[in-house]
Amino acid sequence: MKIISAEMVTSAADASGFPDDNLPQIALAGRSNAGKSSLINALCHSRGMARSSQAPGKTRLINFYRVNDAFYLVDLPGFGYAKVGRDMRDLMEIALRAYFDSAKSLKGVLYLVDPRVPDSPVDHAALEWILERDRPLMVLAARADQLKKAALEKALAEIAKNHQLPESPLPVSSLKKTGLDEVWAELMPLVVQ
Numbered sequence: 001m002k003i004i005s006a007e008m009v010t011s012a013a014d015a016s017g018f019p020d021d022n023l024p025q026i027a028l029a030g031r032s033n034a035g036k037s038s039l040i041n042a043l044c045h046s047r048g049m050a051r052s053s054q055a056p057g058k059t060r061l062i063n064f065y066r067v068n069d070a071f072y073l074v075d076l077p078g079f080g081y082a083k084v085g086r087d088m089r090d091l092m093e094i095a096l097r098a099y100f101d102s103a104k105s106l107k108g109v110l111y112l113v114d115p116r117v118p119d120s121p122v123d124h125a126a127l128e129w130i131l132e133r134d135r136p137l138m139v140l141a142a143r144a145d146q147l148k149k150a151a152l153e154k155a156l157a158e159i160a161k162n163h164q165l166p167e168s169p170l171p172v173s174s175l176k177k178t179g180l181d182e183v184w185a186e187l188m189p190l191v192v193q
């Protein structure tokens with residue numbers, strides 16, 4: 001995908017703040033720290049448009065990035081992050097729920113799994129929750145550079161088996177910029193109107 005423009009448009013905690021145009025949206029979901037914000041930057045060739053952090057729980061609101069004035073990449077708060085305190089966790093959950101319930105233009109979900117944790121209970125719960133909402137889902141193995149080839153292959157097979165995926169997750173690395181063209185190839189048909 002040729003990126004002509006990519007900009008942060010808005011950040012919202014509930015449906016009143018979501019964009020009300022009808023541009024298609026692709027959401028990035030996954031456990032906290034899986035690398036969602038970093039992947040948005042990598043996909044858009046941007047260094048710091050989406051804020052990432054070593055400390056999990058960085059993204060707490062729903063952030064909308066408009067790409068090529070044609071569609072949005074939507075950065076969601078991490079699923080299941082316990083250390084932010086009960087009130088904040090509730091707010092993050094409410095935001096996630098509000099997003100999935102109200103996003104008419106949500107065309108697909110990229111779900112990031114950390115291949116170093118191929119059988120996370122949080123991923124089980126989150127994937128089940130997303131599948132109930134019936135949106136096209138693509139599972140990625142993020143931060144793939146952190147495993148050696150053989151270990152990565154093993155993790156990909158385990159993720160597919162543990163989560164009963166129809167196919168192996170696509171490995172991506174925002175750091176090494178690998179797998180990005182493959183992600184765009186999957187997204188392209190979902191975002192062209």
Ligand SMILES: Nc1nc2c(ncn2[C@@H]2O[C@H](COP(=O)(O)OP(=O)(O)OP(=O)(O)O)[C@@H](O)[C@H]2O)c(=O)[nH]1
Binds near residue numbers: 033035036055057174
């Ligand atoms: N080695 C490596 N590290 C990565 C990669 N992608 C992200 N990271 C690191 O992982 C940490 C978390 O990345 P984020 O992009 O903030 O993760 P997130 O999923 O947005 O996290 P929350 O906003 O807390 O839900 C940061 O320290 C990143 O630098 C990658 O492809 N390879």
Ligand SMILES: [Mg+2]
Binds near residue numbers: 036037051052059075
């Ligand atoms: Mg984030």
